[in-house]
Amino acid sequence: MNIIGPELLIFGVDDVAACKQFALDYGLTAADEHRYVALDGTGIEIYPADDADLPAALPTGSAIRKTVYGVAEQADLDAITAELSKDREVKTLADGSIEAVDDLGFVLGFMVTQRKTLELPAEAVNAPGAAPQRGLNITAVSKEDVGTPRTLSHVVYFVPDFPKAEAFYRDRLGFVTTDRFTHVGPFMRPAGTTDHHTLFFIQTPPHMQGIEHFTFHMGGPTDVMTAGTNMVNKGYQSFWGPGRHIFGSNWFWYFKSPFGCNMEFDADMDLHDDSWTARESMPGADNSQVFLLQYREKWAPMGPPPPGAGGKPPGAP
Amino acid sequence: MPAGIRLCDLSELAEGPLGFDPFNEGQDSVLVILRDGNVYAYTDVCPHYGNTTLPWKKNAYLNNRGNRIVCAAHGALFTIENGLCVSGPCKGESLTPVPVIIENNTVWLVTSRAGENEL
Numbered sequence: 001m002n003i004i005g006p007e008l009l010i011f012g013v014d015d016v017a018a019c020k021q022f023a024l025d026y027g028l029t030a031a032d033e034h035r036y037v038a039l040d041g042t043g044i045e046i047y048p049a050d051d052a053d054l055p056a057a058l059p060t061g062s063a064i065r066k067t068v069y070g071v072a073e074q075a076d077l078d079a080i081t082a083e084l085s086k087d088r089e090v091k092t093l094a095d096g097s098i099e100a101v102d103d104l105g106f107v108l109g110f111m112v113t114q115r116k117t118l119e120l121p122a123e124a125v126n127a128p129g130a131a132p133q134r135g136l137n138i139t140a141v142s143k144e145d146v147g148t149p150r151t152l153s154h155v156v157y158f159v160p161d162f163p164k165a166e167a168f169y170r171d172r173l174g175f176v177t178t179d180r181f182t183h184v185g186p187f188m189r190p191a192g193t194t195d196h197h198t199l200f201f202i203q204t205p206p207h208m209q210g211i212e213h214f215t216f217h218m219g220g221p222t223d224v225m226t227a228g229t230n231m232v233n234k235g236y237q238s239f240w241g242p243g244r245h246i247f248g249s250n251w252f253w254y255f256k257s258p259f260g261c262n263m264e265f266d267a268d269m270d271l272h273d274d275s276w277t278a279r280e281s282m283p284g285a286d287n288s289q290v291f292l293l294q295y296r297e298k299w300a301p302m303g304p305p306p307p308g309a310g311g312k313p314p315g316a317p
Numbered sequence: 318m319p320a321g322i323r324l325c326d327l328s329e330l331a332e333g334p335l336g337f338d339p340f341n342e343g344q345d346s347v348l349v350i351l352r353d354g355n356v357y358a359y360t361d362v363c364p365h366y367g368n369t370t371l372p373w374k375k376n377a378y379l380n381n382r383g384n385r386i387v388c389a390a391h392g393a394l395f396t397i398e399n400g401l402c403v404s405g406p407c408k409g410e411s412l413t414p415v416p417v418i419i420e421n422n423t424v425w426l427v428t429s430r431a432g433e434n435e436l
Binding site for chain 2: 014015018022060061062063158204207208210212234235236237239255256257258260261262296
């Protein structure tokens with residue numbers, strides 16, 4: 001089953017206008033009335049919570065109504081249909097995608113991916129000892145730069161039974177666990193990507209089940225910083241970051257959102273194949289991030305000289 | 318004058334809840350809501366993690382219907398009248414009330430109990 005990763009996240013939200021504005025300010029583009037997309041066409045869809053055509057909400061009321069995965073080709077949809085039909089209903093929708101419910105109650109969709117293949121440079125870095133990645137007289141940044149989300153990266157769920165969730169995605173859909181936090185849950189990637197994770201589960205009481213955050217990949221750490229700074233400048237409130245995670249090595253910056261979950265920017269995630277052996281560590285701050293920074297308003301070590309300063313160090317000839 | 322910090326004129330709350338930074342911490346730490354003629358004030362901290370603020374942008378403390386306080390991190394909903402979380406991660410826990418008094422149409426944060434930052 002060549003599942004590539006999340007293609008669309010479908011939300012039923014409390015404040016549609018606020019969510020649409022948030023999506024635009026985050027850097028997504030409106031593809032139609034409901035769909036807001038990254039550069040490759042993956043993205044989110046925003047509907048009012050009471051939209052009758054949406055899949056039913058979880059009993060907890062979480063705004064995530066459906067997670068749609070992109071697969072490589074029709075044969076993958078057929079394989080998923082054959083597998084999941086063994087013990088549950090698999091609907092084929094008018095657009096050719098399929099829909100089923102996972103073992104936790106999350107509604108899943110699968111579609112042949114429509115994402116565009118991106119041909120964009122990664123953030124280029126110059127470092128002593130290495131060949132320059134950015135040539136002579138090419139400047140890296142300008143004050144106007146704001147990073148644009150490139151592709152839907154991953155989604156994180158609060159779940160009441162992470163071993164049950166992990167087993168479903170592993171045994172029924174071919175996901176692989178890349179790392180795990182003890183007693184919390186696994187980071188998982190589907191077979192069709194080398195990204196460290198497209199899915200992470202966090203064990204919680206049942207009343208918390210739902211989406212914890214979702215995020216898009218950016219072109220590099222500077223894009224995370226410029227996009228996040230742009231959000232701060234527009235009045236949005238940081239939840240966590242910027243910083244860099246240990247598992248996955250991805251840079252992160254999380255913002256609270258009107259979706260009732262956090263929305264993250266991430267960049268520079270580790271890639272893995274089947275030769276990787278999953279690590280495990282205890283959850284907590286020390287194992288979650290290499291470093292954590294905190295935004296402050298721009299400032300520079302300038303200003304008038306201190307009283308009595310004459311432009312040269314005291315005692316200088 | 319009460320032993321406290323002036324937050325705002327009562328009339329300013331008519332447009333919706335407001336966040337304040339009365340202790341100059343660099344971010345809002347108190348939210349104040351006027352509803353049905355009563356003023357409610359809570360610390361701007363979600364009990365879920367105990368150290369994160371509620372809104373997704375300044376003063377966005379209420380849900381769309383305006384009948385619940387909402388934490389934008391994970392969608393927790395709290396009653397306005399007593400700060401009880403009725404849905405979400407910290408269901409059953411409560412926001413911490415902040416003592417305020419109204420005098421001459423001015424909302425004051427009562428600090429004499431905390432003993433700090435008195436005017």
